[in-house]
Amino acid sequence: MDRNQAKQEIARLAREIEQHNYNYYVLDAPTISDQEYDALMHRLLALEQKYPELTLPYSPTRRVGVKVPSGVRTVRHELKMLSLDNTYSADELRDWYARVTSRLGVDRVECVAELKIDGVSASLLYEAGVLTVGATRGDGEVGEDVTHNIRAMRMVPLFCGADSGGAPRLLEARGEVYMDRADFDRINLIRRESGSEVFANPRNAASGSLKLLDPAESSKRNLRFFVHSCGRLEGAGQIKTHWDFLQLARRLGFAVNPHNRLCSSFDALREACRELEALRPTLSYDVDGVVVKVNRLDWQSELGETMKSPRWAVAYKFQAYQATTRVNDIVVQVGRTGVLTPVAELEPVPCGGVVISRATLHNFDEIDRLGLHKGDRVLLERAGDVIPKIVKVVEPGGDRRELRRLPTNCPSCREDFICRDGEAVQYRCVNPDCPRQLERRLLHFASRNAMDIVGMGEAVVRQLIDRGLARSVADIYDLTTEHLLELDFFAAKKVEALLEAIEASKGRSLSRLVLGLGIPNIGEKAAALLAREFRTMDGIVSAGPEALMAVPEIGEVSSEAVVRFFAQPETRKLLERLKKSGVRMDEPDVPLAQGRLTGQVFVFTGELANRTRAQAAQLVKSLGGEVSATVTARTNWVVAGQAPGSKVARASKLGIRIIEEKEFEEMLHDVIG
Ligand SMILES: [Zn+2]
Known part of the structure; x- marks a missing residue:
């Protein structure tokens, strides 16, 4: 060449x-x-x-290879990035609409309604179609230069039309950098396990990730971006409306939120707001309202702006899922790896459709930050996700003199084996025989996505531990009819069923076993990748840090965790025993990637109970299937979770098979075995 x-x-x-x-x-x-x-x-x-x-x-x-200049650099926005006025009710929104129409001297004004993504506003500058500067909003006039991290986001085009000559001379695309809840959970899990402070919400996580100095690190956070407005635009032909701009942005390769709506009257607008709010629980990211913009650009400039916000746009804020309740107690929970987490036990209260009786406080510093005491009334908030958090104390009720007590020993085993992990606000019980840890480990091992031992629930596991029948997961395979008949409420039939389930679990794939072992940082996907790469347990055990890090998604922290885990003599002993019991130690020959869902296109709608939608999508893809965001004639299956959206109606119109989560799980089960 x-x-x-x-x-x-x-x-x-x-x-x-x-x-x-x-x-x-x-x-x-x-x-x-x-x-x-x-x-x-x-x-x-x-x-x-x-x-x-x-x-x-x-x-x-x-995208990630470019050196970042040291020190924080700032970017002055040529055109100020204004903030929006908020409205909190349909009446307030109607007032805004009335002001706009009267200023323009018209009866009605066409508006665009867009979901207000709860992320970080950013401005992306393209010169002759090439991304040159990415900056945060900052105070609206001066933002932080985060070009290196914007470039690392693969959802952001590096060039748009630059190769075909179809690029606008200048484009400043504005939008929201955000993080999916699934990524937020994944990152917090890793941070919790490694002793770093967890992020309070996806917005904070996105903001923190955007400011990282290492674009490779930031890239792992999987930040996403939706374009929502045009800052400056030159040389792009006639763009007369905001809606036109959104279409242009889409053609140029940007992600534009698919739920945006064009509304020709106030009634249509109000209806759109209602429908967008109803979508909220089905989305994979947090939203906190609807942004309404006057569509015609000439009308936008006619309306102009006040000192701080444009007159032609307004935010309609959703009701937060909030409730107040009393803190009955603050208890300490022991996780499977021994991490101690404070949890508030609450007077049960409905919030956003579910009854909440506990809220995790993440770490002990959080108690200080909130100034929380037993007996206080607190304000709870649930973002789209299911984990509620305490926002603040609204009415002190407890004894204020009672100081927060840091754990000095494990609440389960009472051992003094507690350490504060470096600077991090984390405590850990390091007793390998801690009963509560053992309980979490056994439950995790038997869980559906791991070894899937049906019937081995909390009550059974607790009894096995109390009676000294299980001191490690290997003991599961030594259980006999006599042992199980000892347990409360166990008769011959139930014993037989459980023993059969235990026997069946011996044949599970290596990836499930690896997941079941509960190696810190190794979740479902990482376990599957390890199993696929190394094929056998011995292969994983003997893999060095380099070989491990060559596996996609396995970074330094995870690789270290794997090495450390398998270096422990207890782990070696455990694997020996599992092997002896006849537990399968290899991955089935057909690689999952060659998949048995090849050619099958899935669409998910509504909330799933067993996994997040992102996880489900990942699973389908790992089996060779496709996942699409919208229902089209190509779609083969629509999986409807709780509170499904309009996709179901569309699917039934097109005659596409709609299945419930249970059927979907069965399908996976058949495919994976
Ligand atoms: Zn303990």
Whole structure:
């Protein structure tokens, strides 16, 4: 290949890779496997290494590889990024609408209603189609330069139209950087396990991640971005309305929220707000309202702005899922890895459709921060997710002199084995025989996604531990009819069923076993990747840190955790015993990626009980299936969880099979075995 051919090939590869990023991150409909994607990246890298001078400034290989200048740099927004006025009721929204129409001297005004994503506002500048600057909103006039992290977000196009000559001369796209709740949970889990402070909500997590200095680290946080407004635009032909701009942004390769609505009257607008609010529990990200904008750009400029906000736009805020209740007690919970977490036990109270009786306080410093005491009345809030949190004390009720007591020993085993992990506000029971930890470990091992031992629930596990029948997960396989008949409420039939379930679990795949072992930082996906890569338990045990880190999604922290876990003599002993009992130690031959859901297109709607929608989607993809965000004629299955959205209606109109979560789980079960 000569230099000229290399130049063309580099441009072609960059375009193709960016198209795949777009398919994956924006459309959520990848057309190639991860391996094929990696192969494209490797080819591009190899060419760029051979011809460094031909490397495109917007090369996809430079998303995370670029050195970040030290020190915080700021960006002055050419056009101020204003904040919006809020309205909290349909009446207030009607007042705003009345002001707008009267100022314009018209009866009605067409508006765009958009979900207000609870994230961080950012401004992305493209010059001649190439992303040059990414900045946070900051105070509206000056923001922080976070170009390196914006570039690391694969949902953001590095170039738009730059290759085809169809790029606007100048485009400042504004939007919201946000984090999916599934990613938020995953990151907090890792942080909790590794002793770092957890993020309070997805918005804080997005904000913190955007400010990281290392784009490679930030990239792992999986930040996302929706474009919602136009800052500046030059050389893009005639754009007369905001709606036109959103369509242009979509054509240029940006993600635009699919739920945006064009409303021709106030009634339509109010209805749109109601419908968007109803969507809230079905979304994978947090939203806190609807942003309403006058559609015509000439009317926008006619309306102008006040000192702090535009007159042509307003936020309609949703009701937060809030409630007040009394804290009956603050207890300490012991997790499966021994981490101690304070939990508030509450007077049960309904909040956003569920009754809440406990709220985790994440860590002991949180109690200080809230100034929380037993007996206080507190304000609870539930974001879209199910984990409620305490916002503040609204009425002190407890004895204020009673100081927060830090645990000095484990509430379960009473051992003094407590350590504060470095600077982090975390305590851990390090007693390997701690009963509560053992209980969590056994339950995790037997759980549905791990070894799936039906009938081994909390009551059974607790009794097994109390009676000394289970001191480790290996003991499960030594249980006999005599042992089980000792347990309360156990008769011959139940004993037989449980023993059968235990026997069946011996044949589970390696990935389930790895998950079941409860290695810190290793969740379902990482376990599956490890099993797929190393094929056998011995393969994983003997893998060094480098081999582990070569597995996608396994970073330094996880790799260290795996090495440390398998280096423990107890782990070795445990594996020996499991092997002796006949527990399968390898992964079935058919790699999951070649999948038995190949060619099947799934759409999820509503909240699932067993996993998040992101997890379900991941699973389908790992089995070769496709997941799409919208129902089309290509869709094969619509999986309807709780409170499904309009997709169900659309599916039944198109005659597409709608299944409940239970059927979906059965399908997976059949496929995975
Ligand atoms: Zn303990």
